[in-house]
Amino acid sequence: MAYAALGIFGVVLSTLFLPLPEELALLGAGYVAHTGALPLWLAWLASWAGIVVGDTSSYLIGRSFLPALLRSKIGKRLVSTDLRAWAEDLVSRHGFRAILLGRFLVALRGPVYLAIGAAKYPMARFELLNGLVGLFEVAILVGLGYVFGRSTRVEHRAIWLEIGVAVIMAMILIIPPLFKWRMVKKHRAR
Numbered sequence: 636m637a638y639a640a641l642g643i644f645g646v647v648l649s650t651l652f653l654p655l656p657e658e659l660a661l662l663g664a665g666y667v668a669h670t671g672a673l674p675l676w677l678a679w680l681a682s683w684a685g686i687v688v689g690d691t692s693s694y695l696i697g698r699s700f701l702p703a704l705l706r707s708k709i710g711k712r713l714v715s716t717d718l719r720a721w722a723e724d725l726v727s728r729h730g731f732r733a734i735l736l737g738r739f740l741v742a743l744r745g746p747v748y749l750a751i752g753a754a755k756y757p758m759a760r761f762e763l764l765n766g767l768v769g770l771f772e773v774a775i776l777v778g779l780g781y782v783f784g785r786s787t788r789v790e791h792r793a794i795w796l797e798i799g800v801a802v803i804m805a806m807i808l809i810i811p812p813l814f815k816w817r818m819v820k821k822h823r824a825r
Contacts, residue, residue: 640677642667643678643685644685646664646685647681647682647685648688661780663780665780666780666781666784668781669782669784678777687766690744690748691765696752697748697749697751701749701750701752725812726750731764733756734765
């Protein structure tokens with residue numbers, strides 16, 4: 636049982652480095668609990684611990700190394716100083732939205748959390764918000780994996796549902812601040 640929990644933790648954490656969607660690992664954790672290898676609560680706890688450690692790692696790497704990289708010659712070519720200042724201001728004013736959006740962006744979670752760390756968003760607040768949002772996401776996906784067991788059709792539907800939620804959240808959380816930024820920029824240009 637302990638090995639199964641450590642295995643789940645390792646697989647979920649490995650999504651930080653491997654091109655494997657975290658959501659598949661969470662569904663797999665539910666399936667492992669479904670087979671009786673460990674209780675559902677332990678699969679959930681191991682999965683949640685894996686996402687918290689992985690997200691904290693991305694945040695800390697962004698906080699420690701990304702600012703120096705962006706100040707370098709290459710970094711300034713990749714991201715302009717104005718764009719960086721705008722992004723840091725956006726994260727400082729709308730950190731909860733960025734964390735919420737990052738949690739549901741399937742392929743961009745790592746870069747979003749790197750940017751949140753680089754913007755020096757308070758770590759305690761990041762951990763609290765990300766951990767709470769992660770509690771619900773992990774509970775839903777591990778629960779789906781448990782309930783539906785081996786059904787690959789349900790697995791694919793759950794991933795598309797999460798992608799759909801991420802797109803809708805992106806439209807709600809990103810487009811209004813971008814629109815406001817463009818309006819302010821146009822107003823200043825006059």
